[in-house]
Amino acid sequence: PVRQLRQVRGIRYCDLGQSPLCSCLPGFQPRWPQRWSLGSGSGGCVRRTNLSCGARDGFWTVSLMKLPEATNAMVHTGMILDRCRQLCLGTCSCRAYAAADVSGGINRGCIVWAVDLIDMRQYPEVVQDVYICLAQSEVDALTAAGSITIHAATGRSSTPASVQGHRPLGGCPTRFSIAPSSTTRSEANP
Numbered sequence: 491p492v493r494q495l496r497q498v499r500g501i502r503y504c505d506l507g508q509s510p511l512c513s514c515l516p517g518f519q520p521r522w523p524q525r526w527s528l529g530s531g532s533g534g535c536v537r538r539t540n541l542s543c544g545a546r547d548g549f550w551t552v553s554l555m556k557l558p559e560a561t562n563a564m565v566h567t568g569m570i571l572d573r574c575r576q577l578c579l580g581t582c583s584c585r586a587y588a589a590a591d592v593s594g595g596i597n598r599g600c601i602v603w604a605v606d607l608i609d610m611r612q613y614p615e616v617v618q619d620v621y622i623c624l625a626q627s628e629v630d631a632l633t634a635a636g637s638i639t640i641h642a643a644t645g646r647s648s649t650p651a652s653v654q655g656h657r658p659l660g661g662c663p664t665r666f667s668i669a670p671s672s673t674t675r676s677e678a679n680p
Contacts, residue, residue: 516550517628539625543582548629549575549621557588557618558607565590567599574600578623588620 514535520526521533541547566574571589578584583604590599610620624632 515552515622516632517622517624537625537628539628541582541623541625546626547579547623548626549578549587550624550629550632552610552620552622554615554617555588555610555620557601557610557620558586558603559609560601560603562605563601563603565599565601569600571600574602575621578602578621584623586620586622588618 514520517538518535519538520531521536522530525531525533566577567590569577571587574587578587581602581604584602585605586603586607588601590601607620
């Protein structure tokens with residue numbers, strides 16, 4: 491089953507110890523809800539709200555993650571996370587970013603994914619945070635709900651907004667596909 495999960499496309503996370511096996515990440519919904527309700531997640535998940543491709547987009551933090559496969563990701567050495575966030579906001583194809591130093595150091599660079607996010611897993615121990623690009627309206631709604639993840643980093647502020655509560659996001663390999671927006675992002679923040 492793990493091999494099959496890795497090959498499946500769609501923004502979702504899976505947990506082999508739970509039922510249903512897979513769920514959509516915050517800000518996403520099943521592509522085919524009827525199939526999903528019957529236990530088939532083959533269509534994966536799609537965005538609830540399209541990206542605006544600019545400062546009106548934000549990022550939702552998925553915590554305690556093993557970083558996605560980085561074979562086709564861009565590594566930017568020496569770049570601080572705030573600059574990495576700005577770089578991602580300025581690139582319409584950006585799907586996510588994370589700190590590049592997995593040994594616990596700071597300001598050692600970042601990784602930017604403009605490709606499918608493959609093999610993401612969440613662990614109970616502190617591993618890494620991955621910042622998933624979402625429409626700002628989705629970030630605002632998730633922040634108001636306060637029960638999905640630890641915090642959000644918005645396109646408007648470099649300071650994460652605290653949220654009460656945390657819901658684990660599973661623990662099996664997953665392939666995420668986020669369709670890039672066709673418009674141009676702006677690095678300017680409101």
